[in-house]
Amino acid sequence: MRKDGFLRCTVLVIGLFVMALGVALSVKANLGTSPVSCVPYVYSLGFPLSMGLISIIVNVIIILLQIALLRKDYQLMQLIQLPVALIFGFFIDFAMFLESGIQTSNYLLQWVFCLLSCAIIAFGVFLEVKANVTYLAGEGLALAISKAFHKEFGKAKVGVDGALVVIGIISSFVLLHKLEGIREGTIAAALLVGTIARFYSKKIKFVDILLGNKEKKEPEMQAYTVDDGNKIIITIAREYGSGGHEIGEIVAKKLGISFYDTKLIDLSAAEGGLTPEYVKEHEQKLTNSLLFDLYEQNYAYVNEEMPPLDILFMVQSKVIRDICEKESCVIVGRCADYVLKGNSNCFNTFVHADKKYRIQRIINEGIDPSMAEKELERKDRDRANYCKHYTHGIWGMATNYNLTVDSSSFGPEVSATLIIDALYKHVKKE
DSSP, rough: OOOOHHHHHHHHHHHHHHHHHHHHHHHHSSOOOOOOHHHHHHHHHHSSSSSSHHHHHHHHHHHHHHHHHHHHGGGGGGGGHHHHHHHHHHHHHHHHHTTTOOOOOOOOHHHHHHHHHHHHHHHHHHHHHHHHHOOOHHHHHHHHHHHHOOHHHHHHHHHHHHHHHHHHHHHHHHHSOOOOOOOSHHHHHHEEEEEEHHHHHHHHHHHHHHOOOOOOOOOOSOOOOOOOOOEEEEEEEOOOSSHHHHHHHHHHHHHHHHHTHHHHHHHHHHTTOOOHHHHHHHOOOOOOOHHHHHGGGGGTTTOOOOOOOHHHHHHHHHHHHHHHOOOEEEEEEETTHHHTTTTTEEEEEEOOOOOHHHHHHHTTTTTGGHHHHHHHHHHHHHHHHHHHHHHHTTTTTTSSSSSSEEHHHHHHHHHHHHHHHHHHHHHHHO
């Protein structure tokens, strides 16, 4: 075996041992184990078998499920998961022995052990991912589901973890006639382990240096400054139903420059090798910023891949920048004011309106009147979450823009004129 391979395997084994220490500590905390460990723990209470042995059995079953799902597409190299499962199972039993003297005397101490176990497991995951030898069986199953059913890995991982928790709960009531191994600590592990592992990946660099891994830089969202006095770039952020699209079209027509809104969907699809339908469905929306953060942290388990929605944002950002290098234009939405931050040619606007006006507009566009208010709130919430996640700013805050316009007071035509007048004064001032 080459030195590089031996070193990676060594780091993997260390990572497995660290994870096992964390799993054993979560058992000692007695607040519930992680989703992946809850089934082995429950069955170790119901049968005269060790948790490590049952973990091996469960992982072998999961590996067989991978083979059944992928069939001829299953890569034989991934059978290395079998010895990994054996080593991990042995380490769990050894860690349980090492930590046999640990006692939890009160609820606060239980939480201390629980949170410490999350940090330890996350460090083990971090080492396992950096080693880049193979995946653990649970992540391998999520990848198999992702490939077999064309689902995003993050969603498949959530599904696998959820299924294991459900199996653990059912098994607990059947075998023990009460709930064991799945408690608030299980939720904490599901929420924290991936997030902490991503934190380690950003802050700890010596493992990459040791293994010779190429540095994976965070994508730069403010890559450069364009300085061309002959260009005019107007960005229009807008509340749903305020008429931002229509106002943007009028501004572009009056100035004789290009207009980009829905056209960005096709351009982003072509740039990123995506379908226009996918871009349309997923751009400019995050139903819940916290839920997305939880979904996103699952990617810490698979060689630090970037979540699909992050890829879409980066692709769309590149498209916007490429456009603005070539021509004057009006761009609606897509956090363009942030993407083009530092661009001296940008004039950033925000279009808002009172609720009654906005509701009437979207009803006129075909929205069911009984659903109009809820749809208005949902769209605005999605846009606010999207802005918060990708810009770390507050959507609609006046200080982020050169001009804010109440379209319900002026209407589309006058609002467009106000933007143009303000633009000329802004350019003249500079």
